[in-house]
Amino acid sequence: MDNLTVEAIELTRLYGGRAAVSDVSFHLAKGQVLGFLGPNGAGKSTTMKMLTGNLAPSAGSVKICGIDMMEHPKEAKALIGYLPEMRPLYKEFTVDEYLTIAARLHKVSSKHIKKAVESAKERCGLTHMSKRLIENLSNGYQQRVGIAQAIIHNPMVVILDEPTVGLDPIQIRDIRALIKEIGQEHSVIVSTHILPEVEMVCDHVQIIDKGKLVFNGGIDVLKRQRVGNKLVLGFKNPPSESALLQIPGIAEVEQVEGMIRVRFTESSMPHEAIVETSVREGWGLYQIAPDQTSLEDVFVQLTYQEAVPVEEKAA
């Protein structure tokens, strides 16, 4: 149990009687990356604010490495690095000045401040921006400064609220690599609405909708959760549907934009059989890939089930 870095116990937050977050419980162990998913207004940011002590929960409690956030806020906050949704940057400072202040406020000893600033800049790719005013940096670089600020004191838990918003693809890749790197030694909580991102960087996923936790588990569990696994196949000489259905494990076949999408039953792995049959029958298989939209399907299934009729009405 002493491996746990974050424990949230029945967190509830009421806004004027309406529950923005209700009864959210989870825990996170050292070396895990937790992805926090949910539609807009689901309560992702509210939960993160409660975890970092920016907002007091109406009920429930938060423990960081066993230290209660309510009772010992200073000790608990010292273990957290937090990047809120809106970057908290003082734009009149240069990158170096800002990071030095961040280090000092997070009680990095004065001997190590310089080193901490250097290493944070290096990890976020900011070394050549040291003397620039934050105001003059591009959106993506400002975001990097925000992340640098969150990791400067080498915290046990890093909480990033939508860290990849506004970055270009290369930067996103760098940041993801960085999150993974941090996740090896510490715990990371990332909120996002980009699904592939979750698949790439997280080992654990939580989906929150209307303030309630609707899914909590490993990323592989989430992948398995989708109803029927799907493959997208491309053939030069497409076989008939019935021919495909004869391959053991395949439950359904449908045509999509010149491709064929097949759904196979749980626990069967028909991939090899498909390739073998294709070679034998001369179908000219040129593509076989898992269906990319699968995670989105799960997400929609979990969150929009009730919302859909309402949306139709509005339209």
Place this chain on the structure above:
Amino acid sequence: MVISIARKELKSMFASPMGWIILALLMFAFGTYYLNGVNNYFEVMSGSIRPAERYGVTQFVGQTVYGVASFIMLFAVPLLSMRLISEERRSQTMPFLISAPLSLTEIVVGKFLGLVLFLGILILYIALMLSTLNIWSDIDFGYIIANSVGLFLLVASFSALGLYFSSLTSQPIVAGILSFIALFVLMILDRFFAGDPTNVLSQLSLMKHFQSFAGGLIDTADISYFALFIITFLTLTIRRLDADRLRG
């Protein structure tokens, strides 16, 4: 940790030309009055025939400079204090401070200290400027010290009140105007009760308590008034910020 916040505030004042310009302009104003005071001294003193009407150059010049300083601070402090918290709210940088391992008290006291130190530079300069009179005459340093202490306490009280109003809104201008009005009322409150000096409300006037310092007297009663005033508004600010955390 309070020091770190104060340093951050000072740094941000001097990060833009704003801080320097304000210091320069205010010192220019004080310097002008100092010069006028020195110029007028002989004129006025040669006009007063009876020895009882004559008084020292320290008091004559000091009165002019400290009088105008307390009045100018009434405008300057709201302008400087209005940004302290409302600007952080507006640019959403408050979480940066709140998620750092600091208590709200440390944040508020640090910000207060940062502003007071900045204004302290001015008070120190005024004292130094008046001390230059010592080159030509033998001046009353006690008078300057009492006035400096008084002005410092007055300015600190202004800052505490300004900080509180800054925590109420996310619009710096609104905070500035509100604190200016509140300070103005508190300054001239004793004028309203000129006919009845024993009235409790007139005792609340900031100017009334500054008066004894202006006369060269350091009175513990006035010191405690200013200390209480500062503590009250700092506590209110802390409570206001805590309410944000609790109510969102």
